[in-house]
Amino acid sequence: MIKKLIMLATVLCCTTICFGQNGLDKIDFNKSVAANLNSIKNIEAGMKYVGQSAYKSVDKNVSAGGYYISVVETTNGIYNAFLKDLKDNGLNDIYESCKVDGEGWMRISEAFESTAKTYHTDTKWNDYPVVNISKEAAETFCLWFTKLYAAYNNAKYNNAEFRLPTESEWIVAAAGGIENALYPWEGKFLRDKKGERNANFHIVGEENIRINKETGNVEILDNNVLYQTALVPVKTFAPNKYGIFQMAGNAAEMTADGKVKGGSWHSFGYYMQIAADDEPGIEKLPNPFTGFRLVMTTR
Numbered sequence: 324m325i326k327k328l329i330m331l332a333t334v335l336c337c338t339t340i341c342f343g344q345n346g347l348d349k350i351d352f353n354k355s356v357a358a359n360l361n362s363i364k365n366i367e368a369g370m371k372y373v374g375q376s377a378y379k380s381v382d383k384n385v386s387a388g389g390y391y392i393s394v395v396e397t398t399n400g401i402y403n404a405f406l407k408d409l410k411d412n413g414l415n416d417i418y419e420s421c422k423v424d425g426e427g428w429m430r431i432s433e434a435f436e437s438t439a440k441t442y443h444t445d446t447k448w449n450d451y452p453v454v455n456i457s458k459e460a461a462e463t464f465c466l467w468f469t470k471l472y473a474a475y476n477n478a479k480y481n482n483a484e485f486r487l488p489t490e491s492e493w494i495v496a497a498a499g500g501i502e503n504a505l506y507p508w509e510g511k512f513l514r515d516k517k518g519e520r521n522a523n524f525h526i527v528g529e530e531n532i533r534i535n536k537e538t539g540n541v542e543i544l545d546n547n548v549l550y551q552t553a554l555v556p557v558k559t560f561a562p563n564k565y566g567i568f569q570m571a572g573n574a575a576e577m578t579a580d581g582k583v584k585g586g587s588w589h590s591f592g593y594y595m596q597i598a599a600d601d602e603p604g605i606e607k608l609p610n611p612f613t614g615f616r617l618v619m620t621t622r
Contacts, residue, residue: 346417347467352474355408362401363475366468369394370480370619371496371565378498380505380598385491391480391619392488392496394567395557396574397464399442400449402456405464421460423453427611431589435611438553450556452574452614461487461577461615468617482622487579487615497571497585497597499564506595507563507570507585513592522572522595523555523588553588553611571595574614575605587612 356363375388402423409418423443428435442448443455465485472483488496498504505511508521515521554573562568570576572595575587583606586594590612594602605612 346414347463347470349414350408350412350467350470352470355471356474356476358408359401359404359471362404363472366393366401366617367472367479370617371567373492373496373565376495376498376500377502378494378597379503382600383494383598385494387489387491387495389620390488390492391621392492392567393617393619394562394565396452396569396576396614396616397461398449398557399451399453400446401468402453402464403443403449405467408467417463421456421463424455424609427455427609431611435553442554450558451554452557454554454574454611454614455609456614457608458487458577458581460609464615465617480619480621483619484622485617485619487577488618490578490580490582490584492618493570493576493578493582493584493616494597496565496567497563499567501564504597507567507597508561509564513595520560522560522569522586524572524586524592524595525589526592555588571597575602575612577608577613577615581606583613 370391371394372391373388375386377386378384406418406422409415409421425439425443428439428442442451443453465487469483469485472478472480472485497507499507501509506513506521513521513524520526557573558568559573560569563570569585571585572590573588575583575590575594576585577583582601586599586602587605590602590605593599
């Protein structure tokens with residue numbers, strides 16, 4: 324039975340990838356390049372090379388290297404261009420599987436009603452990270468951008484392939500070359516010397532903390548909280564030593580392994596740590612907490 328389930332999962336995975344691959348071949352990518360030239364140039368310029376490096380902590384001991392990673396999370400602007408390309412070329416099935424689940428905001432709180440209506444459609448959000456999409460949608464976007472970049476005559480990189488990072492690649496990039504870094508920034512604190520946050524995460528006020536008299540445990544009361552900021556633009560906070568922005572907080576990030584790393588705007592400070600335990604429930608996609616970042620390899 325287990326062997327059959329593994330085979331079925333493999334078939335479904337291959338079907339998704341082949342479906343996206345074959346369907347995307349119907350796109351005239353020469354026209355797509357002309358329509359997305361600025362985005363192509365921006366992504367190309369924003370790929371940071373990560374050489375062989377190691378990361379060590381109490382719980383993690385990984386190494387990776389020889390890849391490029393985007394200095395910013397994938398934005399609404401370029402993701403909407405991808406969706407438009409699907410729609411303009413009549414790829415309705417792929418479009419439906421990749422479109423944004425805007426109602427994900429409403430599953431948190433009715434306070435996000437206006438966000439649910441505009442976050443993925445209004446151009447004022449173009450520089451914010453795309454969220455509320457599935458892992459399969461992110462992987463299809465990677466295939467689309469691989470083909471788009473291959474059609475770009477002035478490409479800097481030959482035979483480039485874009486994909487999600489592995490968990491090890493993500494960790495090494497987040498550490499920024501600091502072998503035992505606690506956070507994607509230097510130091511052991513969530514705030515800098517001025518008392519300002521180093522990332523976009525969920526701050527818990529003292530009024531929401533209590534001691535459970537029966538167990539003696541600290542509990543956080545977090546009911547009916549109206550979040551005022553949620554996501555912020557992808558370059559809001561300072562980059563790490565590699566020049567990569569917001570590897571912690573803002574949008575948590577998918578990996579090829581199925582892990583979701585970095586914590587989000589909705590996560591508590593603990594999850595900003597590079598080697599933090601997996602955050603419960605955040606791997607259930609799509610959700611308004613999780614986006615993705617591109618990795619590029621060349622042959």
